[in-house]
Amino acid sequence: MERIQFGTLSISSCPVNQYMEKFFESSEAPDAQIETKKQESFIQALENLQNGDLDLLAMPARLLHGKQMEMYEADCQVHGARAPRTPNMVLVSENKIQYQPKSAIILCESKLIRRQLRRSRGGMRVLSPTAFIEIEKRDESLGNELERYSWMEKLRQNNEIDGYIIPRVIYSTLNISERRHTLLPDPQNRGDDHFLPTAYSDLVVLVGRKNYPNKNAKLFSEIEGETVWKIQNHFIGEMDENQLNGIGILTRHRKMSTLMKQAEEHKDLTMEQAFHDLEGEANTNEVLVEFRIETISNDGKRTIAVDRVIPYSGYEIAMIATEKDWRRVIESSKIAGIDFFNN
Template structure:
């Protein structure tokens, strides 16, 4: 009879990013050769320190946290399947049906601009303005829900992980990436959200764990990390980045439904034969003006084998796009080109940088 391998997995109990819930579910799904014991810690920092001290075999942290706190004493062991990285709007109605001049609470500068892009009549305020709280924990969201019930606000935007932690039921509406209704806008997330990374001490050898690694999540994390690394910190709060491994059939159905010529041409050869392979990597990057009126976007699709070189090319295109859209261009008499003002204003005029 094969022995059962027992592994202790450290994870923060106070984290609001859904790590504890996702790891607990994962521990229940591993096969009979493994027994995963989930041990709760105070926060991600405590999780890392306990792992280094040998108090656990693996530690689970969010992809966002790991990107900011990579440590040479530990290594990434595997990625869990990515949770949907989109945010949700808690309200009685979908965004397009919120009453005119309604009020929505959202803390992300990018989401605020994306909401204004879809509904310029809405007033989008922060949680500090609404309830004088910056961090959206369960207590803060409960206060927002009270405002919504009292009809002082029409809705508020929170993460899916936070929604799962709420002790009460609410109606939620996805601020989605892929269009399912033609008139809806896409809400590209800020990148690196929805990932749970299991890390171990350097030298920890357990090759049997490799079969649990989600390669699609790993690729998406690496590409988003690479793209974000080339975006200036000043404008990063206003930039959306999303990488995803998708089936060609799903992409084609969506593209044909909404007549997306760019996507169709990238997936079908001139003789109308669909390209080989079952999957493609999709990468979307966008920046939205302060008032939501102008969007700069790059959307590309490529084979997994071409991922690194394709993202490098996307970064070059992105820099050229920003150069064109966010800067004033003086008159060029030699080329008979008139002076032009910037197309996309990142900051309000009074805060122009």
């Protein structure tokens, strides 16, 4: 039986070690002797990969952004990925977004989600925790992720704020009893509010030495995860942090039946016709790849978005063409005097 030294690197919003432990205990786990080792930092993990103390490293894709050159210099590469499990944020509040009182105070760390909330509902005071502290002239120092969200929950319990946005997995970790309202990418009715996830949300990548057998890495990888990684890396891999924090992006595999049911419910004739021939028969039996990307102005009043649904066999070609379309739209907005990234 082959022995594999498997490292995990986690953050509170993407607990990779928990995800992999669950996978190793499942029937899908490979028939191999796996020794897991938790890593404290990306630098430490790279060193362990280089010297052979690790064969593979599972880590949040968000941590790899801007550090791929370090990975290549360590003679390592991305061998695979695992699809996001809980990419959507939740609103912790007594009320849903549309039923928030006038001038309700909602705290949110993500620039993207703050803009999505302003787009969804005017009249709310959607603030970052830092801005809230400055406005209220508080003497607070924000700690790690768990400490920050615990602090927000205390503010809500004391009725100092009306709610806050938190990753779904952290909500479960803190055992919060208040109601949660998930910010979903698919509105119940066509034209209703939607919330695309933040960049790389809950996406796990598998890093290993360049000469590590690809067949071994594939034992831990997922085809959908690899699709998500390839598309997101192609579109946003070279963005700086300011640009990245304003991007909403969603990539996922969809079944034809599920997509057609959604199109029928929303009376989306374009979607229905795109995957049926003149006789009404489905023109493909492939898995479909859905890709959506957007950026929003600071006040939430303007949105630039591109949506695509492509058969799996053609997604890489379509990815390149769609990225060119996205760049053209962004350039056109700049010509019109609208800067979505620096306003």
